[in-house]
Amino acid sequence: MPSVTTLLTLSINGQDHVFEAEGRTTLLDALREQLHLTGTKKGCDQGQCGACTVHLDGERVLSCLTLACQAEGRAVTTIEGLAGPDGALHAVQTAFLEEDAFQCGFCTPGQIMSAVACIREGHAGSEAEIREYMAGNLCRCGAYPHIVAAVRRAAEGLA
Amino acid sequence: MTPLDPTPRRGDAGDGLGARLPRIDGRAKVRGAASYALDHPVEGVAHAVIVQSTIPAGRVRTIDTRAASAAPGVLLVLTPDSTPPLRAASTWTGEAPTQPEYRPLEHTIRYTGQQIAAVVAETLEQATEAAALLRVAYDREPAVAGMDDPAAGEGNPLPPLAIERGDAALAFAGAPVRLTAEYRTPREYQMPIEPHGLIARWEGDALTIWEHSQWLDGMARTYAEWFGIPFEKVRLISPYIGGGFGSKALALAHGALAALAARQLGRPVKLALTRPQTFTAFGGRAATRQVLELGATAEGRLLAIRQRGCNETSVDGVWIEPLSSVTALMYDLPNFSSQQHLVPVNTVLPFAKRAPGENPSAFGLECAMDELAYAVGVDPLALRLRNHAERDPQSGKPWSTRRLREAFAAGAEAFGWARRRMAPGSLREGRLLIGWGMAAGTYPVRRSPGEAMVRVLADGTVEVASSTSDMGTGAYTILAQTAAAVFSVPLAQVRVRLGDSSLPRAPVTGGSQMAGLMTGAVDKAARAAREELIGLALTDPRSPLRGVANTLAVEHGHLVPPRGEAPPLPIGALLTALGRDRIEALRDTLSENGLTPEDRYRAFTTVSSMRPPTDGDYSMHSWCAHFVEVAVDEALRSIRLRRIVTAFDAGRLYNPKLAESQIKGGIIMGIGQALLEGGMIDPRQARVLNNNLADYLLPTNADVPSIEVISVGEPDPHASALGGKGVGELGIVGVAPAIANAVFHATGKRVRELPITMADLV
Ligand code: FES
Ligand code: FES
Numbered sequence: 001m002p003s004v005t006t007l008l009t010l011s012i013n014g015q016d017h018v019f020e021a022e023g024r025t026t027l028l029d030a031l032r033e034q035l036h037l038t039g040t041k042k043g044c045d046q047g048q049c050g051a052c053t054v055h056l057d058g059e060r061v062l063s064c065l066t067l068a069c070q071a072e073g074r075a076v077t078t079i080e081g082l083a084g085p086d087g088a089l090h091a092v093q094t095a096f097l098e099e100d101a102f103q104c105g106f107c108t109p110g111q112i113m114s115a116v117a118c119i120r121e122g123h124a125g126s127e128a129e130i131r132e133y134m135a136g137n138l139c140r141c142g143a144y145p146h147i148v149a150a151v152r153r154a155a156e157g158l159a
Numbered sequence: 160m161t162p163l164d165p166t167p168r169r170g171d172a173g174d175g176l177g178a179r180l181p182r183i184d185g186r187a188k189v190r191g192a193a194s195y196a197l198d199h200p201v202e203g204v205a206h207a208v209i210v211q212s213t214i215p216a217g218r219v220r221t222i223d224t225r226a227a228s229a230a231p232g233v234l235l236v237l238t239p240d241s242t243p244p245l246r247a248a249s250t251w252t253g254e255a256p257t258q259p260e261y262r263p264l265e266h267t268i269r270y271t272g273q274q275i276a277a278v279v280a281e282t283l284e285q286a287t288e289a290a291a292l293l294r295v296a297y298d299r300e301p302a303v304a305g306m307d308d309p310a311a312g313e314g315n316p317l318p319p320l321a322i323e324r325g326d327a328a329l330a331f332a333g334a335p336v337r338l339t340a341e342y343r344t345p346r347e348y349q350m351p352i353e354p355h356g357l358i359a360r361w362e363g364d365a366l367t368i369w370e371h372s373q374w375l376d377g378m379a380r381t382y383a384e385w386f387g388i389p390f391e392k393v394r395l396i397s398p399y400i401g402g403g404f405g406s407k408a409l410a411l412a413h414g415a416l417a418a419l420a421a422r423q424l425g426r427p428v429k430l431a432l433t434r435p436q437t438f439t440a441f442g443g444r445a446a447t448r449q450v451l452e453l454g455a456t457a458e459g460r461l462l463a464i465r466q467r468g469c470n471e472t473s474v475d476g477v478w479i480e481p482l483s484s485v486t487a488l489m490y491d492l493p494n495f496s497s498q499q500h501l502v503p504v505n506t507v508l509p510f511a512k513r514a515p516g517e518n519p520s521a522f523g524l525e526c527a528m529d530e531l532a533y534a535v536g537v538d539p540l541a542l543r544l545r546n547h548a549e550r551d552p553q554s555g556k557p558w559s560t561r562r563l564r565e566a567f568a569a570g571a572e573a574f575g576w577a578r579r580r581m582a583p584g585s586l587r588e589g590r591l592l593i594g595w596g597m598a599a600g601t602y603p604v605r606r607s608p609g610e611a612m613v614r615v616l617a618d619g620t621v622e623v624a625s626s627t628s629d630m631g632t633g634a635y636t637i638l639a640q641t642a643a644a645v646f647s648v649p650l651a652q653v654r655v656r657l658g659d660s661s662l663p664r665a666p667v668t669g670g671s672q673m674a675g676l677m678t679g680a681v682d683k684a685a686r687a688a689r690e691e692l693i694g695l696a697l698t699d700p701r702s703p704l705r706g707v708a709n710t711l712a713v714e715h716g717h718l719v720p721p722r723g724e725a726p727p728l729p730i731g732a733l734l735t736a737l738g739r740d741r742i743e744a745l746r747d748t749l750s751e752n753g754l755t756p757e758d759r760y761r762a763f764t765t766v767s768s769m770r771p772p773t774d775g776d777y778s779m780h781s782w783c784a785h786f787v788e789v790a791v792d793e794a795l796r797s798i799r800l801r802r803i804v805t806a807f808d809a810g811r812l813y814n815p816k817l818a819e820s821q822i823k824g825g826i827i828m829g830i831g832q833a834l835l836e837g838g839m840i841d842p843r844q845a846r847v848l849n850n851n852l853a854d855y856l857l858p859t860n861a862d863v864p865s866i867e868v869i870s871v872g873e874p875d876p877h878a879s880a881l882g883g884k885g886v887g888e889l890g891i892v893g894v895a896p897a898i899a900n901a902v903f904h905a906t907g908k909r910v911r912e913l914p915i916t917m918a919d920l921v
Contacts, residue, residue, distance in 0.1 A: 022284055029283060033206075038198035039191020041401070043352045044434040048852035051352055079191030093189040097181055100820050103631030105188030106353040106401025112189060127865075135861035138852065140352045140402050141631050142827030144863040146820065 010071050012037065013081025021068045027061075028052045030068035031078060039079035039109045043138070050137030053110040053117075054078050060117035079109035082116065092116050095154035096147075103141035111137045115151045124155035175644030176637070176678070176881065179816035183650065184399070184635045193399045197356050197431055199369045204358060205234055207420055207430040208286040209413055210276040210293055211439060212268045215302035215505040215845035216474075219266045219275055223294035227278055230292055232285030235424055237277040237416060238293075239264045245419065248384035251377055251409055251667075253765030261385060263415040268297065269475045270505045271846040272439025274412055279420050279428060302505040304845040305346075306446055306471045314469050314502030322483055324553070325494030327454075330463035334454025336534055341450045342523040343912040344895075346471070346838030346847070348443035349512045350857060353401020355411070355440060356431035359418040365392045366418060372397040372658065373408040374667040375626040379660040380764035381410035382418060390760070395660040400630035404828070405511030407630070408667050411441050438850040443838070445470040445480045445509035447519040451527045454494075459535040459542045463494035466523075472501045473508040480509070481516035485601055485892070486524045487553040488778070490546040495553075505845045511669065513828055514888040517602050518895075525598035525896035526911060529903065538581060539597055539900065540571055551778035559777035559877035560884075562808035563599065566784040569869045570597070570806035574786035583907035591790040593801070594905025600893025602885050603772035604779035604878045607666035608754060608762050609680030610747035613642055613688045617740050619716050619731040621646050621685075624656040627665035627677050631824075632887060633817035634673060640814060641678045641881070645685035646730070648716040663745055664763035671781070671885025672769070678813055679880030680748050687744035689713050692730060701736050704728055751880070777877045781884040783807035785826070785897040788864075791905045796920040798834055798902060800864040803894075810884035811874040818886045822868045825890020831858040832891070833898035837914050 005020040012035065019034050028045070031037045031054070043051030045064045052063040055077035082090045092115045095101070102108040114137045118124055123133035130151045131144070139147065174180065187193040212219070222238040242264045247256030264275060276293055280286035303310045331337060357370035366386060372378050372395055379393040386393075400407060417430035432440050449468030455461050468482035483497040512518075528546075532539040547564065550557045571577065579595045580586065586593035614622040623642050629635045639653040656662060665677065693711045696704045696718050704711065708720040717727035734742065749755065752770060754762055762768045772779045788801040805826055812818040835856035839848040849855045868890075874882025895913055902920070903909050910919045 022282075024284055032198075033283060036200050038194065038200075041195070041353070042197075042431070043354065044852050046434060046851055046853070048434070049352060083190060089186075089189065096189050097185045100181060100185075100816055102185075102188055103633075103820055103824055104351070104353070104400060104402040105184070105193055105631065106195060106351070106399075108188050109191045131860045131863070135859040138352060138857050138859060140350055140404070140828075140857060141820075142824030142858070142863070143820065144827060144858075144860045145823060145866050147860060 008068055008072055010068065010076055012076040013078060023069060025068045026064055027066040027068045027071050028063035031063060037078055037080055041106055041109055043107065050114060051107050051110040053113040053137065055113060055117060060114055079113060082112065090116065091157045092154040095150040099146045099150040099153060101146040101150040102143050107137060107139045111139065111147055115154065118151060119155045119158060124151050127152065174640060174650040176640050176813045178640065178814065180636060180640065180650060180814055182633060182636045182817065183639050184629065195353055195399045195401050196369045196371045196397065197358065197429060199358060201358050201360060201427045204427045204429045205279050205281060205424060206283040206286045207277050207279045207417055207428050208290040209274045209416065209430065209436065210290050211436060212271055212273045212275045214268055214297045214299050215271045217268050217297050217299040219268065220296040220298050222276055226292040227289040230285065230289040232281035233278060233289045234281065235279040235420055237264060237420060239266045239275065242419065245385040245415060246387050248381045251766060253761060253767035263412045263419065270439065270473065270507050271844055272507065274440065277416050277420065279424065302845045304842045305504050305840045306448065306469065306502040308504065308842065311502050311504055314500035317479065317499050317501055320479065320481060320483065320499045322487055322495060322497040327463040327465045327494040327496035330494035331452055331454035331465055334462045335457045336455045337452065338530055338534055339450065339452045340527060340530060340911055341448065342526055344447045344519045344522055345913060346443055346446045347512055347832060347836050348438060348838065348855060349404040349406035351402030351404055351406060354432050354434055354437050357414050357417050358427055358429045359421040360427035361422050364388050367394045367396065368418065369396050370414060371400040371403065371407045372628055373400065373403045373630060373669055375628060375658060375660040376664050376763040377408065377667055377765065378410040385415055386418065393660065397628055397658040400628055403630045404513050405515065405669060406441055408669050413440055434852060435850040438847045439507045442478065442508045442510035444512035444515065445472065445478055447480055447482060449482050449523045451523050453527050453531055455531055455535065457535060459531060459537045459545055461490055461492050461546050464492055466497040469500040469502050471506065471509060472503050473506050474503045476508045477501060478509040480519060482520050484516040485520040488551050489524060489548065489599065489601060491548040492552050513825065514602055514892050517892045521600050521892045522895050522913065525893055526899050529900040530909065540567060540576060543567065543599060551773065554773040554778050556773055556776065556778040559779040560808065560810060560873065560875040561782060562871045562873065563782040565871040566782055566806040566808055569871050570784045570786050570804050573867055573869060574804040576786055583904050590793045592793055592905040594789045594791065594901040594903065596897045596901025596904055597784065597786045598893040598897035598900060600783045600785065600889060601780045602671055602889040602892055604884050605670040605672045605772065606752060606770040607672055607676055607768060608748045608752045609665050609676040610663040611677065611680040611684045612663045612743060612745045613681060613684040614741050614743035615688055615692060615730055617731050617734040619652060619729060621648060621653045623653065623681055624662045625665050625677060625680065626660050626662040627673060628658045628668050630668065632673060632821060633814055634677065636817060637674055637813040638677060638681050641681040642685045645682060645689055646716060647714045652716065664759065666763050667766060670769065671887040671889065674813055674886065675879030675883045676748065680746065682880060683748060684744045684746040687746050688742055691742050691744060692733065693718065695737060696733050699737055701738065702733060703736055775877065779875065779878045779884065781807065781809040781889045783889050783893060785893050787897045787901045789898060789901040789905055791902065791920060796917040798915065800830060802864050803866045805890065806869040806871050807889060808872040809886045809889055810872045810878055811882035812870055812872065813883055815870060819868045821886050822890035823866050825888065826866055826894050827858050827863055829891040829894025830862060832913060833895040834914050
């Protein structure tokens with residue numbers, strides 16, 4: 001069976017990308033292997049770690065469980081698209097830096113994309129709520145208390 | 160690639176060691192711009208997928224590759240039949256190979272999940288599909304699933320680990336208070352969030368490997384030996400590592416296969432293990448079992464401990480998880496006997512996970528001390544103070560520094576331990592049973608030499624370079640701070656390059672030794688560069704400061720005549736006047752570690768010259784005390800942590816902000832060990848059943864309570880050049896017993912096997 005590829009157009013971080021992909025190609029693999037947007041990480045490829053979190057039309061999704069073709073016609077935002085055009089960091093990125101909310105940094109793009117959505121969803125009201133709504137993003141370095149502090153700080157700054 | 164864009168800050172002397180500064184690699188990490196192994200763009204890369212054995216023991220009879228080879232995009236199928244052998248490499252401990260050849264794919268199967276084939280294709284999807292088309296026929300043989308398998312037997316004694324101090328049998332027999340208990344820990348996995356993988360590329364006989372590495376030089380040596388090329392022909396690149404915890408220190412079989420495939424295809428190959436494959440492609444922590452017999456006076460003074468333990472190893476080799484490492488030295492203990500067996504089973508060879516040895520050792524001892532506290536009716540903290548060791552009872556040497564009493568005091572104070580009531584079940588909030596538990600921990604100071612280059616550029620920038628690595632420890636930042644302190648420049652003016660085997664040498668980033676040894680090497684190189692600058696400023700005819708003074712200080716990036724004989728001269732201005740673009744110094748700390756220049760290669764590419772904690776006049780260790788509160792739901796028996804306070808003595812902290820993060824990370828991994836993590840082994844297939852992150856549970860944000868950490872350390876001049884002791888592993892040691900003791904306090908139920916789950920409390 002020959003591999004069947006189709007031409008996809010994805011809008012990523014405000015820019016259109018046109019490329020060939022197979023129907024089975026995940027959004028995560030398309031981002032990383034074809035478009036060289038490697039800020040989004042693969043921690044499990046099974047929807048279990050959150051490292052691959054990106055936004056589709058502003059909502060957080062796991063890009064390892066999303067086919068690239070499902071993202072057509074929707075706005076994809078990745079960690080690379082979070083800072084301003086002038087390079088100014090997003091409030092959540094700044095808060096992660098200030099609170100030392102990471103060690104190795106591998107889970108961090110996913111944590112930050114989740115955190116931005118968590119605040120936008122209105123789920124950053126208390127520490128307990130943040131812990132619950134950030135629980136889908138694993139951090140083996142154990143930066144959790146600092147992630148909670150960073151989300152709080154950013155939520156207050158954005159309020 | 161390296162953090163060349165540190166957050167610009169206003170710098171002053173406050174950018175030196177000891178300052179609470181943010182990570183200089185942080186900006187790259189929060190922008191998604193830090194490149195980890197598989198992030199490097201490599202032109203023309205092909206994708207490899209490995210296939211693992213589905214039987215635990217026997218042979219691969221045949222692998223039918225026809226369908227896979229014919230699948231779209233497939234470039235190469237490697238099987239035990241089609242894969243040429245490599246040369247055998249010496250071991251990481253420096254022993255010569257026992258056989259001439261190394262086969263990354265073998266017919267003989269020793270464990271489920273052993274790699275038996277690989278498929279390389281144009282795309283990852285094609286390689287994954289083709290790998291599923293391989294038809295493997297096996298000849299199966301009986302296997303030993305784990306150390307509790309009746310076929311496992313007693314295992315083999317390990318005489319070098321045996322300790323006989325005093326007469327433990329006699330003292331135990333005569334002790335007024337005696338208790339005996341067995342403690343168990345399961346297979347545990349490191350599970351960094353970055354799964355293992357690499358990209359290999361050949362150019363002629365030169366091999367470049369992008370692979371996460373806790374040990375650039377050791378892994379580069381292994382690749383060089385496998386492929387029979389000089390060490391200098393291998394370049395390993397690893398500027399960022401997505402967590403290691405012991406699992407990324409060695410070159411592994413899948414790495415050999417990727418490099419082999421790349422050579423055979425004449426194009427670069429990327430190989431990423433799947434998450435399930437990371438459970439068997441390298442070893443996690445060995446399962447352990449130990450029986451402890453404690454004899455004590457009626458007041459709880461220890462008279463004797465007898466320890467009989469074992470750990471799993473593989474039929475494939477020897478892994479020792481030393482169970483006596485904490486037991487032997489934590490308390491003033493006149494009579495101690497310890498023996499340990501190794502039980503070979505059909506598993507991948509276990510390896511290091513955060514605090515190998517100390518971790519399960521402390522689990523047994525610190526639970527047993529709690530049991531003793533209840534047996535004699537003495538508060539658990541008071542019992543520990545009563546048995547405080549004034550010197551190392553095993554080596555007889557004085558401690559270099561041991562601020563464990565201070566840790567107990569600070570932790571107890573912050574936690575409110577004095578308000579604790581002894582009786583189990585005495586604290587309650589509605590249907591929640593509240594328990595308070597505590598335990599101590601320790602980790603030894605290990606020492607190896609390091610090497611670093613420090614360079615001062617004409618624009619005043621200071622560059623630091625070494626092949627050591629930063630897996631989240633903060634190496635970039637503390638090494639920048641070290642150099643910033645010597646030249647008294649702002650941190651933003653220091654650039655650090657790490658994680659490249661073409662840079663000056665460094666030993667393994669493991670055993671919690673990196674910070675101590677590398678700050679020492681960078682400090683030495685920076686001082687040498689500074690001396691050279693001062694020398695040139697005083698003597699070079701082109702120097703504006705020549706003849707002005709006979710000494711100079713370096714302050715705020717300027718050369719300063721001590722009595723104001725001339726205005727301070729910026730370092731960059733001196734270099735310009737001298738017509739030089741740089742001053743640099745390469746220094747190592749071989750001689751400080753009793754080594755000669757001839758030892759250089761061996762010292763950095765094997766662990767054979769790592770010095771133990773008692774090498775010298777002192778016994779050197781970090782110390783900690785954990786205090787935890789749990790809440791057990793009376794009806795559901797669910798266990799929730801409510802708060803943790805940890806006080807620790809890791810000597811001087813080079814950057815307290817980052818060291819505290821690491822201690823908290825260790826504590827959180829300890830929470831996982833206590834309540835969540837454990838490999839479940841299918842007794843028939845000797846297979847890890849829960850080989851994914853939804854079944855092998857890591858702590859999530861929702862599992863972690865507020866954690867307070869308090870440093871009580873002071874500089875230890877014996878432990879390292881700049882006074883620090885190990886941080887990375889310390890935090891996890893003692894967490895699991897503190898939690899187990901808190902669960903006992905809440906419920907009256909003593910659980911001696913990890914992880915502690917609801918089922919244990921029903
Ligand atoms: S990689 Fe998508 S959830 Fe882990
Ligand atoms: S920072 Fe390492 S996994 Fe989260």
